[in-house]
Amino acid sequence: MRICYNNINSVYQCSGDFNKVDYQEDKWGGSKGRIPGAALFNKGKAEHLLMDIPYKGPRFTWCNKREYHSVVLERLDKGYGSRPYRMEAWNLDYEECIRLVHNEWTEPVLGSATVRMICKLSRARNCMRLCSISKRKEWNKKWSDFDDNLVEGLHEIETKGVTRTFTTAYASQVEYAKVSAKYWKQRAKMKWNTEGDTCSKYFFNWVKGRADRNYIAGIKIDNGEWNFDSEEFLSPNDRDALGIRxxxxxVRTAVFQLGPLKSPGPDGIPAIFFHKCWHFIKHDVVGTVLAILKGNSSP
Known part of the structure; x- marks a missing residue:
């Protein structure tokens, strides 16, 4: 899974005999309670953006071939599919990641305003993904060395009165803690997973309900009477104001009113990307939005 995640830029699928039970419902018989290794396996799936692929067939695919109360059944044959990469906000705290995006963004692209925008956003997302992979590898190495560096630093303090190794180890973990906090803060905001904010029946019913609540049936005018004629809701001046370009x-105000870590669209790019990179993407963003609003380009 790690090889696929690090080297494949599109969606992919892993299937076969994984020899590992994910959840208790995938096992019948044997010891109850915590499944050894399940938490680590599920953590690996989450880190590599994998989700279970639904299937039809027998509930269990393996048995221990024993009898009576010693029988154990498990579902070991399964498949996982990758979710499209969703940009992680913590990468934007690193200047090298911003530079990579800037270099790719400034490369010329042919086509309409919308086509150019789509291509540049795709490049930016790929840059951020590569940066994320690189940083994860770096942090994994630092975390594995942390205990040794800390012990060595404490030893130097006690024997030599030198604090350099300890201070360096401490500073690196403060940085790592800040990155982890932003990572999990963004995860906590992922309403498409935790609150059903996906292309599901629940989501569309919720949107329809919101549209019904926002529907304006009538307007109460100055004399206290209600006007239910939609043609007269707006005065001529109001209608003229709506026609102003x-x-x-x-456009900038609308972009910066977006919640930085609110659930992104299908492209997986949160609003914080536009906030952090506005100084070099603003011309493309404004140009594309205005072209669409004027009817000169398709959304």
Whole structure:
């Protein structure tokens, strides 16, 4: 799974005999309680953006070929599919990641405003993914060395009065802790997983309910009477104001009103990316939005 995640830029599937039970419902018989290795296996799936692929067939695919109360059944044959990469906000705290995105963004792209924007966002997402993989490897190495460095640092303090090794180890873990906090903060905001904010029946019913609540049936006018004629809801001046062209300032205001870590769209890019990189992406973003609003480009 790690090889696929690090080297394949598109979605992929892993299937076969994994010889590992993920959850208690995939096992019948034998010892009850915590399944050895299940937590680590599920953590690996989450880190590599894998999800279970639904299947039809027997509930269990393996047995220990014993009798009576000694029988154990397990589901070991299964498949996992990758989810499209969702940009991780903590990468944007590293200047080298921003530079990589900047270099790719400034490369020329042919096509309409929308096509150019899609291509550049795709490049940016891939840059962030590569940066994420690199940083994960770096942090894994640092974490494995932390105990040794800490012990060595304490030893130097006690024997030589030197604090350099200890201070360096401490500083690296403070940085790692900050990155981890932002990582899990973004995960906590992932409403598409935790609150059903996905392309599901629940989600569409929720959107429909919101649209019904936002529907304006009538307007109460100054004399206390209700006007239910939608043609007269707006005055001529109001209608003229709605026809005024949008400005770059309004586009920027709309972008920065977006919650930085709110659930992103299908491209997996959170609003914080646009906030952090606005200084070099603003012309493309504003140009694309205005072109769409003017009807000069398809969304």
């Amino acid at each position: 949008f400005t770059p300032k309004e």
